[in-house]
Amino acid sequence: MISSTIGYPYIGGNREWKKALEAFWTGKLEEDLFHAEIETLRLERLQKQKDAGIDLIPVGDFTLYDRMLDTAVMFGMIPERFGWSGGDVSLATYFSIARGNDQAVASEMTKWFNANYHYIVPEYGQKKLVLTENKPLTAYLEAKEKLNIDGKPVLIGPYTFLKLSKGYDKKDIPAFILQLIPLYGQILNELAEAGAQWVQLEEPILSTSLTKDDIQTVSEIYKQLSTVAPHTKIMLQTYFDALENYEEVVALPVAGIGLDFAQGADKNLEQLQAHSFPVDKTLAVGLIDGRNIWRADLKEKASLLDALTKLVPTDRMWVQPSSSLLHVPVTVQSEEKLDATIKAALAFADEKLVEVTTLVKGLREGNQAIADAVATSLTARQNLEDLPARNHPGLLQAVQNISVQDGQRHSPFKERRDKQQDYFKLPLLPTTTIGSFPQTPEVRRARTKWRKGESTDVQYRDFVRNEIKQWIDIQEDIGLDVFVHGEFERTDMVEYFGEKLGGFVFTEKAWVVSYGSRCVKPPVIYGDVTFINPMTVEESVYAQSLTNKPMKGMLTGPVTILNWSFVRDDISRKDVTYQIALALRKEVEALEEAGIHIIQVDEPALREGLPLKKSEWNDYLEWAINAFRLATASVQDTTQIHTHMCYCEFNDFIDSISGLDADVISIETSRSHGDLVSAFNDFSYDKGIGLGVYDIHSPRVPEVKEMIDVIEQGLGVLEPNQFWINPDCGLKTRKHEETIAALKNMVAATNTMREHYAVLQK
Numbered sequence: 049m050i051s052s053t054i055g056y057p058y059i060g061g062n063r064e065w066k067k068a069l070e071a072f073w074t075g076k077l078e079e080d081l082f083h084a085e086i087e088t089l090r091l092e093r094l095q096k097q098k099d100a101g102i103d104l105i106p107v108g109d110f111t112l113y114d115r116m117l118d119t120a121v122m123f124g125m126i127p128e129r130f131g132w133s134g135g136d137v138s139l140a141t142y143f144s145i146a147r148g149n150d151q152a153v154a155s156e157m158t159k160w161f162n163a164n165y166h167y168i169v170p171e172y173g174q175k176k177l178v179l180t181e182n183k184p185l186t187a188y189l190e191a192k193e194k195l196n197i198d199g200k201p202v203l204i205g206p207y208t209f210l211k212l213s214k215g216y217d218k219k220d221i222p223a224f225i226l227q228l229i230p231l232y233g234q235i236l237n238e239l240a241e242a243g244a245q246w247v248q249l250e251e252p253i254l255s256t257s258l259t260k261d262d263i264q265t266v267s268e269i270y271k272q273l274s275t276v277a278p279h280t281k282i283m284l285q286t287y288f289d290a291l292e293n294y295e296e297v298v299a300l301p302v303a304g305i306g307l308d309f310a311q312g313a314d315k316n317l318e319q320l321q322a323h324s325f326p327v328d329k330t331l332a333v334g335l336i337d338g339r340n341i342w343r344a345d346l347k348e349k350a351s352l353l354d355a356l357t358k359l360v361p362t363d364r365m366w367v368q369p370s371s372s373l374l375h376v377p378v379t380v381q382s383e384e385k386l387d388a389t390i391k392a393a394l395a396f397a398d399e400k401l402v403e404v405t406t407l408v409k410g411l412r413e414g415n416q417a418i419a420d421a422v423a424t425s426l427t428a429r430q431n432l433e434d435l436p437a438r439n440h441p442g443l444l445q446a447v448q449n450i451s452v453q454d455g456q457r458h459s460p461f462k463e464r465r466d467k468q469q470d471y472f473k474l475p476l477l478p479t480t481t482i483g484s485f486p487q488t489p490e491v492r493r494a495r496t497k498w499r500k501g502e503s504t505d506v507q508y509r510d511f512v513r514n515e516i517k518q519w520i521d522i523q524e525d526i527g528l529d530v531f532v533h534g535e536f537e538r539t540d541m542v543e544y545f546g547e548k549l550g551g552f553v554f555t556e557k558a559w560v561v562s563y564g565s566r567c568v569k570p571p572v573i574y575g576d577v578t579f580i581n582p583m584t585v586e587e588s589v590y591a592q593s594l595t596n597k598p599m600k601g602m603l604t605g606p607v608t609i610l611n612w613s614f615v616r617d618d619i620s621r622k623d624v625t626y627q628i629a630l631a632l633r634k635e636v637e638a639l640e641e642a643g644i645h646i647i648q649v650d651e652p653a654l655r656e657g658l659p660l661k662k663s664e665w666n667d668y669l670e671w672a673i674n675a676f677r678l679a680t681a682s683v684q685d686t687t688q689i690h691t692h693m694c695y696c697e698f699n700d701f702i703d704s705i706s707g708l709d710a711d712v713i714s715i716e717t718s719r720s721h722g723d724l725v726s727a728f729n730d731f732s733y734d735k736g737i738g739l740g741v742y743d744i745h746s747p748r749v750p751e752v753k754e755m756i757d758v759i760e761q762g763l764g765v766l767e768p769n770q771f772w773i774n775p776d777c778g779l780k781t782r783k784h785e786e787t788i789a790a791l792k793n794m795v796a797a798t799n800t801m802r803e804h805y806a807v808l809q810k
Contacts, residue, residue: 049362051408052104052332054248054285054306055202055372057397058111059561061382064089067110069565072139073147080138086112087190094191100401103408106248107199109188109372112139112169112246113146113564114377116212119169119204121145123231124178125213127155127171137180146564148746157563157745159694160654161252161288163339163375164570164612166563172215177227177524183627184247192243201239205251205284206232206273207266212253233276240280246304248283254297255312256290257662265297266808273489273719274301281331287371288339289660290315295323299384306332308351310370311339315333317352331360334370335407336400341376341558341572341614343395344403346418346425350410357411358605367408373397377558388753390553390574393432417445432616437551437575443616444576447626455677455686460629461735464685464711471645471686476805477759477773478529479798480738481649482692482714482776483602484541485519485534486787495539512537513590520594522788527795530598530646532590535780541604541650542612545572549631554623563745566781571613574622579631582638590641600690601639601647606632606675611653620656622671632679640683648690649680650775651708652716655701669704676708688712690736694777712736716776728765737766740776741797742790749789755797768805774797 068085071077077085090110097105111118117313121142126132129152130144146168148154155168191197206228217225239247255268257718269400273282281303290312291297298305305325307316325331333356335349353367379398383391389502395403410418432438457464497509515536538544546552552571559567584601592599606628615624632649639647654676659668680689691710706714713735739762741751763771775792 049105049408050366051101051404052200052366052367052368053097053102053106053373053404054250054287054334054338055106055109055374055402056097056374057374057378057560058089058093058109059378059559059567060089060092060363061378062557063559063567065566066559066567069529071144071512073565089196090187090190094195094197096140096398097401098195098197100398101405102401104200104246104366105197107191108184108202109374109457110187112431113143115167115204115211116170117142117146119209120213122179122181122229124180125170125172126176127152127173129153130399130588133679134178136179141808148743148748149223153748153750154746161256162656162658162660163288164444164562164568164653164656165375167212167660170209170213171214172213172220172224174216174220174223174718177231179231179234182235182238184235188242188244189237194597195494196459198243198245200246200248200283202248202285203235203246204251205253206269208251208253209640216253218455220375221265225265227270229276232273236273236280236282239702241279242454244280246281246283248285249302251617252285252287254284254286254293256660257292263293267296268301270300272300278424281554283330283468285332287334291319291663292320298323298326300330304330304332304366305654306334306366306368308334309356310334310337317355320356321527325360325400330364331356332366332368335370336395336403337366338371338373338400339375340370340393340617341396342617343393343399343425343428345429346403346406347421349403349407350415350418353407353411367404367411369400371406375560376400377555377560382557383555383558386553389431389435390572392428393574394453394557394572420629432574435575437744438618440576441707442576443627443630444580446630447623447741450626450630450674450678455674455681457584457683459641459685461709461711461728464688465736467685468711474529474598475548475800476768477771478799479773479795480528480530480600481523481532481775481791482740482778483532483535483650484538484780485532485536486782486784487536487636487780488784491515491536494536499718508637512587512747516587516591517594521593524595526788528597530600532602533587533593534601535602536780537587541778542609543569543571545583545604545632546573546613547611548580548583550580551575551627552577558728559729568612571609573613573615575612575616576659577624577627577631579634585635585638585642585644588639588644592712594645594809596638598646599644601636603632603635603639603647605649605654605691606652606679607672611657620797621771625671625675626678629675636680637682637794638688645688647680647683647687648692649676649710650692652675652694653693654705658701669701669707673704673707677709679711688763690714692716692777702728702731702733704733706733706735712738712772714738714740714772714774714776734770735765736770738774740764741773742775743795744775744777744782747786749786750793752793752796752800755794756800759801763801791806 072082109678119138157166158169184203187199191199283304284302285306377396378395380394406421420745472599492651494511497503562568588601608624609628688711690712692714694716741755741758
């Protein structure tokens with residue numbers, strides 16, 4: 049029995065990785081110094097796992113931006129617009145693919161399965177693939193030479209890479225595979241020659257719903273890999289859920305199979321018991337939850353492990369987290385202000401390493417050897433369960449009493465649309481933004497001083513109001529039609545609301561990566577979620593007092609608050625979401641009563657909560673949509689409800705999005721606009737919609753003509769009277785000058801299109 053990990057956070061305990069990246073991007077750190085800092089971080093995280101007693105440590109899971117991007121660049125899958133002509137790939141080219149540059153739009157970015165992590169979508173384009181660098185080999189040799197670690201090289205598996213790439217049709221798949229196989233084969237052979245005992249190929253796609261043709265393709269890929277790299281021991285790693293095609297997957301010609309026994313415990317165990325496990329393979333048991341932060345019930349985990357040892361001998365078994373620990377913060381030890389009961393019930397990446405090695409010790413030396421650790425885990429979990437904040441009988445009853453009528457607007461959309469047009473009198477193709485404006489260093493410093501008690505509440509409020517006024521004036525100058533206050537008082541769109549609702553606690557350094565260098569510090573939902581006082585009314589009302597233009601109240605929706613938080617695990621996610629929805633309903637009503645009649649309730653994470661199995665989608669979508677409607681349905685017909693979503697294969701559930709019954713939806717689509725627009729060819733969407741006309745994740749300012757092209761493409765499948773013009777997401781991470789320039793171009797593009805329609809009407 050050995051211990052292993054699938055992956056470990058690369059962010060650093062104090063976000064050193066993020067700081068190094070951003071210093072390099074802004075020219076404050078020379079490339080050679082950047083590489084030196086990154087190497088230090090890379091080696092420190094390996095040493096930490098070694099010191100924790102992990103037997104088989106992953107190497108190659110570190111990245112400068114994203115591992116899907118790393119794989120694409122390693123195979124020479126670099127879009128022509130970035131000007132690469134072969135040879136080594138420079139950092140400038142690498143980061144341009146992710147972030148764009150003055151000449152080229154960045155590659156599409158989307159969610160990694162149902163996690164709040166975003167990957168760069170590789171673009172195939174039927175080009176000839178070449179191995180530009182054997183990155184796993186470089187990582188393996190570095191660990192071996194500098195730390196004496198005989199690591200486990202890891203890389204994205206060929207079928208997951210294929211399925212998550214774009215730029216090919218179904219007929220192109222065989223040719224794509226035929227190019228990938230020899231490249232993977234070369235990587236695997238070179239690793240075997242260098243002495244690597246195991247190589248981890250990650251195939252999370254196998255935990256989704258696959259067709260028989262899909263499984264046949266997987267089988268053929270791994271059959272060919274076993275031929276071209278016969279001396280490599282492959283650990284085929286799955287995660288995030290159980291397998292649907294267990295028998296076919298465990299029959300693949302690989303040396304080991306990694307299964308998730310946290311998210312997919314019941315189903316994977318059931319299949320293991322029903323169909324056994326091959327005698328010639330090693331089972332990597334994903335026992336410790338790699339997605340959530342709660343301390344494991346070690347008694348329960350040891351019992352499950354004991355059951356598994358009756359099916360697979362311990363000499364053919366690894367114990368590890370259920371997925372990469374990328375999705376959890378680094379260490380609980382950095383949290384000095386948390387309530388002691390809550391802190392004792394938490395386990396971040398470092399603590400999960402200890403849980404893994406503890407369970408392995410129990411198998412090696414007997415359960416008595418870990419009796420104290422088991423007892424400590426049980427006590428910590430029970431103390432958490434006994435907290436009064438987890439026991440609000442009235443709220444539990446309110447959730448049970450929710451009815452269908454609670455989620456119904458007063459009138460159907462068509463009637464509301466006419467009333468809202470009479471009320472707001474907005475022009476054709478109304479322009480707006482998604483919510484946030486740039487959070488400058490000055491804004492962050494002012495918030496930090498206030499939090500530290502170095503400035504008073506009044507001083508901080510005056511600062512925020514000055515920022516709001518500045519951007520109201522800017523919006524007036526630009527000529528937008530519907531304004532926002534800019535969200536300068538908010539650190540994060542979920543954290544802000546969690547700080548003002550009951551049932552949440554907050555950490556100091558529990559950061560995780562969302563995309564690129566963008567890191568978030570998810571709130572922790574540990575108790576019942578309750579409304580305390582209005583959360584957004586003051587800033588929205590002040591902003592409205594400065595202009596005659598309509599002001600949007602800005603809220604984060606119940607499903608996004610759920611999916612972007614670390615959530616208690618003692619009640620269902622559905623019930624937690626309904627608690628959040630009931631609290632937000634009161635906030636929506638408070639905004640309306642205060643005179644704010646456009647209210648945006650953002651749900652960018654709605655799709656990421658979809659189960660990996662399509663058979664489970666309907667149940668999730670039913671309660672997720674009900675929660676949104678519960679939060680928004682009590683307003684009057686003249687109050688316009690907006691929502692915003694990040695683009696994630698929108699056409700998969702476009703009918704469900706319509707079911708939200710929001711008056712206007714804006715969607716992040718600029719990097720993949722054509723894919724989304726095609727969805728409307730098959731579905732008649734009757735409500736207001738804003739397809740993001742430019743990419744806010746890139747510092748690049750698009751030309752007016754580019755935005756006109758995007759608008760025209762959308763208007764090819766949507767009616768002008770339902771079309772809104774907006775950026776594809778909030779502008780928090782952008783600079784002043786690029787934000788203003790891009791918005792001016794957006795308004796100019798809109799005016800050009802309005803003139804076009806005015807001519808047509810004549």
